[in-house]
Amino acid sequence: MKSNKILNILITLIAVVGGILFIRIFMEDAEALKTDVDLGNNVISPLIYYSTWLFYATVIVAIVLSLWSMFRNPENLKKTLAGLGVLAVLLVVAYFLSDTAAVYDANGLKVLEGGEEGSSTNKWVGTGIWYSVILGGIASLFFVWDLLKGLVKS
The missing domain is CATH 1.10.287 (Helix Hairpins)
Structure with missing residues (x-):
């Protein structure tokens, strides 16, 4: 109190x-x-x-x-570390899926500053995009799974 x-x-x-x-x-x-x-x-x-x-x-x-x-609570610690491990593995997968191709302007004529081929910035931006796609796909699968479970229970 x-x-x-x-x-x-x-x-x-x-x-x-x-x-x-x-x-x-x-x-x-x-x-x-x-x-x-x-x-x-x-x-x-x-x-x-x-x-x-x-x-x-x-x-x-x-x-x-x-x-x-x-x-x-050590049980929660184990679950958290396992979850972080899975996220780390997915980040590594996303890193290897990304590329370092040159980034062009909207007209496709000029390479943007910092977007040169082989740039580490390109690699990490691509990694972030792939990471989002992977996590979004997993979230979508769980959403559909939960929806189907709800329909079966009804």
Whole structure:
């Protein structure tokens, strides 16, 4: 019960600070914000920095709590490591399916900057595309499988 109160106080403080920073923007003239760089930096930058650091803190807390939960329950750790292993194997398959062909502009006349043949960027972009296709195909198979199971049960 005490941790709930602490969490509620923390959430309230975060919301109040964000609200104050947000209200400060609306207190200024919109045209002045567009033309006066110093005013924009003094009013908008604090909200952006606050949001960025809040995002970083949220990501760190989520990762730490997830890892803590996994290490406290070895069965979940085994499942997670097995899942990561499968994803790694699929990434290797996608890497070998991708190519390093040159990337041309929309007219097909000029090779785009950074898209030269043999470029590692091309290889990793191709890997990302193939990885998405493979994972999408697997997800589609599971979707159809679940749909068929639902139809058979009915």
